[in-house]
Amino acid sequence: MDVDLPYELQLVTDLRGHEERAWQIAWNPVEPLLASCSADKSVRLYNYQPSNESLKFSHIHSIPTGHTKTVRSLAWSPSGKTLATGSFDSNVGIWEREGGHDGDEEAADWECMTLLEGHETECKSVAYSSSGTLLASCSRDKTVWVWEVHPDSDFECMGVLMEHTQDVKCVAWHPSEEILASASYDDTIKLYIDDPSEDWFCFSTLTGHKSTVWALAWSPKGSYLASSSDDLTIKIWKRVAEHKWECALELKGHERSIYSISWGKGKTGEESLGWLASTGGDGKINVWDIREPPESSTGRVLSHKLIATLSSAHDVSDVNSISWCPREGFEDLLATAGDDGSVRVWKVVPSH
Amino acid sequence: MNGEIFNPNPTVFALSKRSGRKSKFETGRSLWIDNEGPLEQTDDSEVESIDQDEIFDLIRSIADPEHPNSLEELRVVSAEQIDVGQNHVTIEFTPTVPHCGMSTLIGLSIRVRLLRSLPQRFKVDIKVKPGSHQSELAVNKQLNDKERVAAALENPALVETLEKCLETAGMQSELYD
Structure with missing residues (x-):
């Protein structure tokens, strides 16, 4: 199937253990650690080490979390030392490792340093800013909260953004600037910045999706933002001025809601804007190579090429989350989480 | 939920004959759960097919949340409103009144x-x-947003109400067998 594509997805490992639907995975940006969260209210941590030209993943720890409902979302701080969890119990948990440093992962214990309360209903997504000084969370209560991270796990709420008219499904920070994006059940995307003399405010609303916007992913260098929707499309928004974003491309390739997208550097060189991976209710994974049009061309349309695809990535299950490994040397490594409770790791390899 | 009755006087229709075949799913369990001895090995080409009537038998006896009637008796559901594909089911249902707050x-x-x-x-x-x-x-x-559905099913009060509607869901076989 799809023999014409230059790459294929090779299963590296299938990690079982969650007792219920796995909602999200998050790669630690510094250490060889992969975290997953689930409706079973736990977080599972895996480490990975090279082994015979492949990678060996081992389950090293489970955090029961104490959340009273589904753990929906996960985010590592840029330092890799702190993990945030967002739960349907409306709280955000902040976790740090106690003891067991210097490689002795199994001796480590993960403790809840603080619990951020504020949302009235299910928290659906959490995200750290690139500097690690800000944390955003969003909820069915239609709000987005921006928290400032102080030493000793102290958090201060810097703003409650009440711009969306419905559930907020996802928050995502720009990879280098303090720009926050949120996606909603109200079909829109909102962009926010901090006004030094005032508060956080929404400076732009991106409209065009015809149904719930489930996920957001910034391009690695930050000049583009991708969004995926229940309308079965992915849109790529280009930064055309400092505070202006326009739709530059629409991608199709899924038959059911596109629950998750991730934009990694890829392995096709500097001319590429990177690899965009998507997945959703149809159980399919697609990987696109996204490029800017050559200087000579007058068109503004981004070029895109589907380079790999895989159906039934989690057998008959929906796939809820997809994520590129952010660590150098692992740009071809993808993880997914499915309704079957499993976490799978994939390597993008040239097809034969 | 707040005591408001959205349709105080619904039309109750006579029940139709059930499909006559005993559905494999009547127990409310997955087909794959072994309750009749060892399951045969099935390869992908022999996936058990399911038809409209079997799906209808599963949902016709669900109780209406505000009346002592089944969804079939109120013509909220019917076999004709069910579309079944190989791995896909689409169910259409008809609220008894257009302002029905019980629809979700x-x-x-x-x-x-x-x-x-x-x-x-x-x-x-x-x-x-x-x-x-x-x-x-x-x-x-709302009904097709899996995240909202998942969250709703973690709400104990809502689940209790749902279970009441579903208590009668398996009654179809007793009525006609």
Whole structure:
């Protein structure tokens, strides 16, 4: 199937253990650690080490979390030392490792340093800013909260953004600037910045999706933002001025809601804007190579090429989350989480 | 939920004959759960097919949340409003009145019944009959948002109400056998 594509997805490992639907995975940006969260209210941590030209993943720890409902979302701080969890119990948990440093992962214990309360209903997504000084969370209560991270796990709420008219499904920070994006059940995307003399405010609303916007992913260098929707499309928004974003491309390739997208550097060189991976209710994974049009061309349309695809990535299950490994040397490594409770790791390899 | 009755006087229709065949899913369990001795090995080409009537048998006896009647008696559901593909089921239902505030609850009870009964390979879409509800799009959107459905099913009060609607869901076989 799809023999014409230059790459294929090779299963590296299938990690079982969650007792219920796995909602999200998050790669630690510094250490060889992969975290997953689930409706079973736990977080599972895996480490990975090279082994015979492949990678060996081992389950090293489970955090029961104490959340009273589904753990929906996960985010590592840029330092890799702190993990945030967002739960349907409306709280955000902040976790740090106690003891067991210097490689002795199994001796480590993960403790809840603080619990951020504020949302009235299910928290659906959490995200750290690139500097690690800000944390955003969003909820069915239609709000987005921006928290400032102080030493000793102290958090201060810097703003409650009440711009969306419905559930907020996802928050995502720009990879280098303090720009926050949120996606909603109200079909829109909102962009926010901090006004030094005032508060956080929404400076732009991106409209065009015809149904719930489930996920957001910034391009690695930050000049583009991708969004995926229940309308079965992915849109790529280009930064055309400092505070202006326009739709530059629409991608199709899924038959059911596109629950998750991730934009990694890829392995096709500097001319590429990177690899965009998507997945959703149809159980399919697609990987696109996204490029800017050559200087000579007058068109503004981004070029895109589907380079790999895989159906039934989690057998008959929906796939809820997809994520590129952010660590150098692992740009071809993808993880997914499915309704079957499993976490799978994939390597993008040239097809034969 | 606040005691308001959306349709105080619904029309109750006579029940139709059931399909006559005993559904494999009647127990409310997955087909793959072994309750009749060892399951035969099935390869992909021999996936058990399911038809309209079997799906209808699963949902016809669900109780209406505000009346002592089944969804079939109120003509909220019918076999004709069920579309079955290889791995895909679409259910359309008809609220008794266009302002029915119970529509999402009815839709959710259908979804949960199928979630518990059908093999996992089935993707289920649930919609109100076009033109039958004043908030048609909002109801459809909510019923097909898996995150909202998942969160609803972690709400104990809502689950209790749902279980009441579903208590009668397996009664079909007793009525006619």
